[in-house]
Every structure is written in C-alpha cells, then in structure tokens.
Amino acid sequence: MRGLLLILASASACFGWGCEGHQIVALIARAHLSPGASAAVDDLLASQPMDPALSRYCKDKQADLMADASTWADDVKRTELTGAWHYIDIPRGIHNADLTLYCEPVGESRDGKDRPGCILDAVEYELGILKDKTASPPNRAQALRYLIHFVGDMHQPLHTTNNNDRGGNCVPIQFFDKPRKSNLHAIWDTDILQRDFASRKLATADAARDVDQSFENELEHWCKDGADFEQWLWEGHRIAEKATYGKLRPHVPVEVPDPSADCALETTKTGALHLSVTEKYQDQSGQAIEAQLAKAGYRLAMVLNSVWN
Ligand SMILES: [Zn+2]
Incomplete structure (x- = not known):
C-alpha cells in the first residue's frame, strides 16, 4: 500500500x-557477531549471491556482505509481493493490544496482491527458515537477507505506528530549505540521519562505528530480554508518540483508526498545519534515530548469534 505513494513522497519514502x-x-550487527556466526553469515551470503540483474536502489555498493544485503528486501518487494511485511500499523493512541489484530499471518499472494503478513510474522517466518538446517541454501540466504532488513525496519518508529496517514507518508513537512516538501515518514527514514552525519562529515562506515561507540553501554540493557519482537515493536510505537509525532509543533491530533482512510484527504488536513523541521526537532530526532539504529544492530547480532551458537 505504501508503495503507491511514490508520487507524493520522495523516492526514499517507501x-x-x-x-x-x-x-x-x-555494520553495527557485524561488529557484535561471534566469529562463528560472522563466518557463517558470509558463507551463506557469498555462496548464494543476489541476482546480478537485480536493479539496486542503493547505488553505493557495500564491501561488507551484510551491509550490501541489508537493502535487498526493498529492491524485491514489488516482485516478491512482500511490501506488507515491512511494517505493522499499530494505531496511535493504542498502548497495549493483541498485535494479531493488526497483523495477518504470513501467507501466499491472492489475485496478484501483496502476500498477507506484517513485520512481526515475517520476522518469525524468516527466522524459522534460517534456523532450519534442512531448508535449501537459497531459501536460507533469502531468509537471512530478509532478517537483516526487517530487524532494521522494526526499529523505525513509523513502521510500527499509523495515524490514518500510512505511517506518516501522508503528513507533508518542510525539511529545512529542501526545495520540495517532504513527509514525516521520509524525513525519519533518511533526511534527519543524512543531515546528522553530514554535519559531522561522517561516511556510512564511520557513522556506524560512531553510533556503536555512543551506545555500547546500553547494549546489555537493550538485549536483556532476548529476542522479544513484540516488545521491540511497542518500544518503537512509544517513540513515535513521544518523539516523531510528540515533538512536532503544532500538534498532529491522534485520529480514530479508519481502515479506509484516504491519503490525499489526510495530506490536505495535515498540510494545513504547515509543519516544518526546526533545529531542535532535528537534534532530538537525530538522537532518537541513532539510538534505534544501535538497538537494531545489537539485537540483529543477538538473533544471528543465536542461529549459529
Ligand atoms: Zn523495508
């Protein structure tokens, strides 16, 4: 569904x-893998390479096989019909619920539509394949690529939160002097992070080391409950409320969930608020995003270490 918004949002929004x-x-996960898990990850990814004909959205080819694999799931979501697997729409204002309410079990495509499922089921499903030593190597490599990506997406607060606005995609916002209006989802995906690292002149690998060092003291705390996927999703949902939406001025009201919400109407409604990013919002959000990236990296390492312990 979110893929349809290409016209409204910058390309990175989806x-x-x-x-x-x-x-x-x-890259953060890589630094925290056990030597055995790190070698097994490389064996699997190297022995089952991605289709060389696949058009990659991220053009800066990464030398690290995990980093290179990390964006594959976005490159194939239209052909594999797995777009719905990248998020879960927990409505704003909900603090505690059975998540199956917002998530269909993973299944096969019907009538050429996206395969049913959400990020919660998809992670469990792919982890099951990766752990199954009798599964074929191509299937296990694919499962690994999905996992590397989905554990990241699980920590993007707007992949676990919805306000009838497709996870912030239908909330126009001015990002500093960017010539075209952006949207809340896109700035949390990309713009805030890029501005954060550009201001410190950090390239990706250095940024990963920097974020890792900043949060290493939190690693134990963030991983103490093991791979509790539901808890991770709720945590992101709370951050969306507190930071992503919560720090915006003027406030974006919490809406009553409407499954048939119209993005164009929502865009007009929230557009009337004339939202823009301030230096304060940039700083607060940048810190929250860095913490989420570190968490995702540490937790991805924990999950992969458990596969090859
Ligand atoms: Zn994704």
Missing part, C-alpha cells in the same frame, strides 16, 4: 530506513 540506516544497522 524504503524503510534509507540506504544509510539499513547499512549502519548491518
């Missing part, structure tokens, strides 16, 4: 974290 975000998560 991609979850942008290239840098996903690559940083993978």
Whole structure:
C-alpha cells in the first residue's frame, strides 16, 4: 500500500530506513557477531549471491556482505509481493493490544496482491527458515537477507505506528530549505540521519562505528530480554508518540483508526498545519534515530548469534 505513494513522497519514502540506516544497522550487527556466526553469515551470503540483474536502489555498493544485503528486501518487494511485511500499523493512541489484530499471518499472494503478513510474522517466518538446517541454501540466504532488513525496519518508529496517514507518508513537512516538501515518514527514514552525519562529515562506515561507540553501554540493557519482537515493536510505537509525532509543533491530533482512510484527504488536513523541521526537532530526532539504529544492530547480532551458537 505504501508503495503507491511514490508520487507524493520522495523516492526514499517507501524504503524503510534509507540506504544509510539499513547499512549502519548491518555494520553495527557485524561488529557484535561471534566469529562463528560472522563466518557463517558470509558463507551463506557469498555462496548464494543476489541476482546480478537485480536493479539496486542503493547505488553505493557495500564491501561488507551484510551491509550490501541489508537493502535487498526493498529492491524485491514489488516482485516478491512482500511490501506488507515491512511494517505493522499499530494505531496511535493504542498502548497495549493483541498485535494479531493488526497483523495477518504470513501467507501466499491472492489475485496478484501483496502476500498477507506484517513485520512481526515475517520476522518469525524468516527466522524459522534460517534456523532450519534442512531448508535449501537459497531459501536460507533469502531468509537471512530478509532478517537483516526487517530487524532494521522494526526499529523505525513509523513502521510500527499509523495515524490514518500510512505511517506518516501522508503528513507533508518542510525539511529545512529542501526545495520540495517532504513527509514525516521520509524525513525519519533518511533526511534527519543524512543531515546528522553530514554535519559531522561522517561516511556510512564511520557513522556506524560512531553510533556503536555512543551506545555500547546500553547494549546489555537493550538485549536483556532476548529476542522479544513484540516488545521491540511497542518500544518503537512509544517513540513515535513521544518523539516523531510528540515533538512536532503544532500538534498532529491522534485520529480514530479508519481502515479506509484516504491519503490525499489526510495530506490536505495535515498540510494545513504547515509543519516544518526546526533545529531542535532535528537534534532530538537525530538522537532518537541513532539510538534505534544501535538497538537494531545489537539485537540483529543477538538473533544471528543465536542461529549459529
Ligand atoms: Zn523495508
């Protein structure tokens, strides 16, 4: 569904974290893999390479195989019909619920539509394949590529939150002096992070090291409950409320969930608020995003280490 918004949003809007975000998560995870898991990940990715004919959205080819694999799931979501697997629409204002309410079990495509499922089921499904040593190597490599990507997406707060606005895609916002209006989802995917690192002149690999060092003391705390996927999603949902929406001025009201919400109407409504990013919003959001990337990296390493322990 979110893929349809290409016209409204900048191209990066449909991609979850942008290239840098996903690559940083993978590079942080890499630094925390056990030697055995790190070698097994490379064996699997190298022995089952991606289709060389696949058009890659992220043009800066990464030397690290995990970082290179981290954006693959976005490149194939239209052909694999897995667009719905990248997020879960927990409505704003909901603090506690059975997440199956917002998530169909993973299944096969019907009538050429996206395969049913959400990020929660998709992660469990792909982890099941990766752990199954009898599964074929191509299927396990694919499962690994999905996992590297989805653990990242799970930590993008707008992949776990919806306000009848397709996770912020239908909320226009002015990002500093960018010539074209952006939207809330896109700036959380890409713009805030790029501005954050550009101001410090950090390229992706250095940014990953920098973020890792900043948050290493939190690693134990963030991983103490093991791979609790539901808890990770709720955590992102709370950050969306507190930071992503919560720090915007004027306030964007919490809406009553409407499954048939219209993006064009929502865009007009929120557009009337004339939202723009301030230096304060940029700083607060940049810190929240860096913490989410570190969390995602540490937790991805924990999940992969458990596969090859
Ligand atoms: Zn994604």
